[in-house]
Amino acid sequence: MWNGGTALQIIGLNLEELEDLVVKLGEPRYRAKQILDWVYKKGIDDFGQMSNLPALFRQRLQDRGLVVSTITVAGAVEAGDGTKKYLFRLTDGCGVEAVYIPEEKRKTVCFSTQVGCPVGCTFCATGQQGFKRNLTAGEIVDQVRKIGLDKKTRISNAVAMGQGEPLANYAATLKALRLLNAEYGLQMAARHLTVSTSGVVPAIYRLADEQLQINLALSLHATTDQLRSALIPLNRTYPLAQVIQACRDYAAKTKRRVTLEYIMLDGVNDGEADLVRLAELAAGWLCHVNLIPYNPVPGASYRPSPPWVCQRFLGYLQEHGVAASIRQERGAEVNAACGQLRQHLKM
Numbered sequence: 001m002w003n004g005g006t007a008l009q010i011i012g013l014n015l016e017e018l019e020d021l022v023v024k025l026g027e028p029r030y031r032a033k034q035i036l037d038w039v040y041k042k043g044i045d046d047f048g049q050m051s052n053l054p055a056l057f058r059q060r061l062q063d064r065g066l067v068v069s070t071i072t073v074a075g076a077v078e079a080g081d082g083t084k085k086y087l088f089r090l091t092d093g094c095g096v097e098a099v100y101i102p103e104e105k106r107k108t109v110c111f112s113t114q115v116g117c118p119v120g121c122t123f124c125a126t127g128q129q130g131f132k133r134n135l136t137a138g139e140i141v142d143q144v145r146k147i148g149l150d151k152k153t154r155i156s157n158a159v160a161m162g163q164g165e166p167l168a169n170y171a172a173t174l175k176a177l178r179l180l181n182a183e184y185g186l187q188m189a190a191r192h193l194t195v196s197t198s199g200v201v202p203a204i205y206r207l208a209d210e211q212l213q214i215n216l217a218l219s220l221h222a223t224t225d226q227l228r229s230a231l232i233p234l235n236r237t238y239p240l241a242q243v244i245q246a247c248r249d250y251a252a253k254t255k256r257r258v259t260l261e262y263i264m265l266d267g268v269n270d271g272e273a274d275l276v277r278l279a280e281l282a283a284g285w286l287c288h289v290n291l292i293p294y295n296p297v298p299g300a301s302y303r304p305s306p307p308w309v310c311q312r313f314l315g316y317l318q319e320h321g322v323a324a325s326i327r328q329e330r331g332a333e334v335n336a337a338c339g340q341l342r343q344h345l346k347m
Contacts, residue, residue: 010039010068011145012138014175015184025064027057036184043149045069071142073150086147090115090139094132098143098162100151106192108157111143113173114164119198121219121232123263125297126163134169140176145186155186159194161217165234166195167203174207177214190214196261198234199243208253217259217290218247222269223277231269244281251286257323263292264305264313275316282322289317289324 010018018032034052038044045068047058074089084100096112115132117124143162148155158180160166166173177193179185194215197204207216222228228235235243247258260282264270282289291313294304310326317324 008066009070009136009138010035010066011070011142012136012140012175012179014179015182025057025060027054031057033184039068040145040185040187043145069138069142069146071139071146073146076150084147084151086143086150088139088143088146090135092133096135096139096143096163098147100147102151102153106156107148107151107153108159109144109147109155110159110161111140112162112164113140113160113166113169113176117164118168119165119232119234121198121221123221123231123265123294123297123300123302128297128299129163134172135164137172137175137179140172141179141186144180148186155188157192157194158188159196159217161194161196165198165200167197167200167207170203170206174210177212181212191256194259198232199238199246200234201238201242201246204243204246204250208250213254213256215256215259216247216250216254217261218243220260220281221263221265223274223281227269247287248285255286258287260287260289261292262289262313263294264310265294266303266305266309268302270305270309270313275313278313279317279320279322282317282324283320287323289322290327291324292327293329295329 008021013021015032015036018035019029022031022035023029031053035050038050044050047053047061047066047068050058070091071088073086074095075087076084078084082102086098086100087095088098089095094115096115098112099110101108101110112135114134116129117126118131144155144158160173173195177195180188180193181190190213194217195207196217196219198219204216207214219232220228221231223240225235225240228240247260250256251258262269262278278289291310293310294302296302296304314324314326
């Protein structure tokens with residue numbers, strides 16, 4: 001917490017922490033809510049523009065080296081369907097990407113939680129990048145806020161499906177989700193927030209105990225331990241049976257449907273035996289299988305399954321009582337689709 005001397009970013013503080021800060025600066029507690037209204041409701045980053053704060057207080061905030069935000073948009077590229085990929089520059093020179101996905105009834109941001117990723121999935125561009133560091137809660141939530149400001153729209157949905165393993169950066173990711181949801185924050189419905197994980201089992205159980213109505217998505221992608229360990233090295237630590245049981249327990253405890261993400265890889269995980277096992281894994285509990293056409297990644301030898309194979313999977317799953325869909329891919333032309341985030345944009 002703030003010690004009165006070091007510079008501090010306002011984005012990423014919850015209401016109680018900001019109240020503590022303003023009291024230390026000699027101001028009444030309600031000034032914290034005023035600041036957060038400017039930051040989240042009006043999108044103002046400059047203390048000088050916060051006109052209902054006393055001039056001396058605004059000057060004191062600046063003199064102490066406090067800032068609202070530390071990330072900046074370093075580049076962006078937009079696809080023909082309106083999907084827009086952003087590159088954010090961080091204060092240490094690192095960069096992360098996030099994606100804006102517009103639809104008729106929702107405006108979604110896919111945000112990152114780490115610089116790079118420690119999991120190393122073989123089909124994912126981010127996994128090839130290696131891992132540098134965790135993002136702070138402020139760096140996470142500000143991706144969503146800044147994209148909303150740039151697009152001049154209210155972001156209705158946010159998904160932790162960008163760069164990084166969200167549950168390996170548990171504290172910052174959870175704090176960011178609470179800020180996205182908070183009345184004094186971006187006021188996003190908890191049921192419109194999703195965390196995607198490659199299967200950090202202890203963190204899945206921990207998340208189930210948080211009493212939040214957020215959605216969980218599992219990067220499944222294989223139905224045997226041998227194949228899943230080859231695709232997702234984390235499976236060697238948390239084998240498939242443990243991961244599925246954790247997801248089943250999450251669904252039972254939260255009453256939220258878990259999404260099982262399954263990338264369709266030609267000749268790798270799209271055979272008849274894979275399909276039968278997938279239906280067995282997903283049967284009888286509150287889940288939904290999302291079949292994802294593979295997006296080519298430089299350096300990876302995988303190919304996407306033919307469309308008819310995806311349709312075969314979809315039909316079989318539905319015939320066996322499993323809720324399923326084929327993901328409509330967005331942004332592949334600008335390397336913004338699932339598994340493609342790797343700082344292709346230059347700072």
